[in-house]
Amino acid sequence: ETGVTQTPRHLVMGMTNKKSLKCEQHLGHNAMYWYKQSAKKPLELMFVYNFKEQTENNSVPSRFSPECPNSSHLFLHLHTLQPEDSALYLCASSQGREPSEQYFGPGTRLTVT
Amino acid sequence: GQNIDQPTEMTATEGAIVQINCTYQTSGFNGLFWYQQHAGEAPTFLSYNVLDGLEEKGRFSSFLSRSKGYSYLLLKELQMKDSASYLCAVRDSNYQLIWGAGTKLIIKP
Numbered sequence: 165e166t167g168v169t170q171t172p173r174h175l176v177m178g179m180t181n182k183k184s185l186k187c188e189q190h191l192g193h194n195a196m197y198w199y200k201q202s203a204k205k206p207l208e209l210m211f212v213y214n215f216k217e218q219t220e221n222n223s224v225p226s227r228f229s230p231e232c233p234n235s236s237h238l239f240l241h242l243h244t245l246q247p248e249d250s251a252l253y254l255c256a257s258s259q260g261r262e263p264s265e266q267y268f269g270p271g272t273r274l275t276v277t
Numbered sequence: 278g279q280n281i282d283q284p285t286e287m288t289a290t291e292g293a294i295v296q297i298n299c300t301y302q303t304s305g306f307n308g309l310f311w312y313q314q315h316a317g318e319a320p321t322f323l324s325y326n327v328l329d330g331l332e333e334k335g336r337f338s339s340f341l342s343r344s345k346g347y348s349y350l351l352l353k354e355l356q357m358k359d360s361a362s363y364l365c366a367v368r369d370s371n372y373q374l375i376w377g378a379g380t381k382l383i384i385k386p
Binding site: 168204205206207208209220254265266267268269270271 | 321325373374376377379
């Protein structure tokens with residue numbers, strides 16, 4: 165595997181379910197990001213980790229819980245989501261927190277029913 | 278507040294030239310990025326401008342005017358595969374990326 169991978173690619177869950185999204189980067193980067201992408205809206209930065217430490221949390225509801233066990237892996241734990249949380253969730257990585265570019269994974273298409 | 282504006286959708290003809298504009302109002306400026314995103318795929322990096330002027334990379338060029346808070350992405354010799362969304366993003370004084378909503382470019386034969 166190369167680049168940034170995300171699993172699952174598609175997820176349908178009920179509002180009472182608990183699920184987790186996984187992201188793995190094979191680029192040797194030390195910063196990782198979770199974004200939410202809704203139709204016709206700007207990318208919303210959710211969380212930033214730099215060297216496994218969370219450096220930003222942009223007022224994200226507590227039903228989203230990130231975990232970064234090491235610089236290569238990032239998880240987003242989901243519980244008691246709302247239908248408006250349905251979106252594409254993108255993971256990205258970069259070399260350093262002030263990069264020239266971010267590398268994105270293919271995303272997880274989440275539908276909350 | 279911080280804001281990035283770009284057209285929602287544009288249509289162009291195969292073989293032609295198209296210019297996608299981006300205007301921004303942000304708290305400070307530390308660079309402007311353009312990304313391409315095909316439907317159902319990850320955004321991929323196209324260009325980065327931090328100084329005024331034109332940066333050329335093959336069929337794609339990106340221009341920046343910091344005094345006007347303005348950038349454009351120029352695509353030449355359009356191909357059908359260029360049909361995608363083009364995202365403009367600005368890095369502010371806190372080095373946080375502020376994203377536009379993207380411009381969907383439709384290429385017609």
